Amino acid sequence: MQLNTPNQLTVLRVALIPVLVFSLSYQGFLVDLFSVVVFSLAAITDYYDGHLARKYNLVTDFGKIMDPVADKLLVAAALICLVERGDVAAFAVILLLAREFAVTALRAVASSHGYVMPADQLGKWKTGLQITAIIMLILGWQLWFVSLQVLGLIILWLAIIIAIYSGWRYFVDYMEFRKSHDLGDFQ
Structure with missing residues (x-):
């Protein structure tokens, strides 16, 4: 190939x-x-x-x-x-990874019913914030009055909040799809 x-x-x-x-x-x-x-x-x-x-x-x-x-x-x-x-607390990473696994699984289930759940704008923001936070956390430099380490952690937590919210939106979207297509409860 x-x-x-x-x-x-x-x-x-x-x-x-x-x-x-x-x-x-x-x-x-x-x-x-x-x-x-x-x-x-x-x-x-x-x-x-x-x-x-x-x-x-x-x-x-x-x-x-x-x-x-x-x-x-x-x-x-x-x-x-x-x-x-x-540089980062394990529970913060677990929250992000749990969201990723949950959304990936939910999208697979939706796909099995013929429903494609496209990435939304919040997902792009989440990714951009994660990338920015990771770069700042790797460097961890102290610049004048601000530490990149602290700023990176703040940005990472913002990414976590957006990730959890967008994950919830995926779940709500899928539940509305199930209801509109009379698929009933999860089996």
Whole structure:
């Protein structure tokens, strides 16, 4: 199977995860900068794979499945490494990961009933905030009157609030679909 450019970018994002995990296992000015470059490069591929796929009509089943998986793997890997480093509380990461698993499962169930639940604008905000928070938490620098560590944690908690709210909206949306199609209660 030959992969088109958007799918190659998705595979690159997944391939960068072990490099990121390795670099995040160390701390120091230069290694933190390297980790941010690797994470940022991987995060940028998320924008470009979708953009190119839509612009040039290169949307594939592989991309539809692997793109969101690659995004979740990248963010989860970075956050878990930040827990390991002591930069983020484990329960914060568990909240985000639980939401991701729940929404992914809900979307799969909806799909089995022929209902596609597209990503919404809140999901894009959540992802953008997570990426920003992760970069700030990796660096953790003290800049004049503000610590990137503290600012990163504030932004991460904002992402968690948005994630939980958008997860609830997915659930409500699916329940309305079930009700409008007389699917009854969950079995």
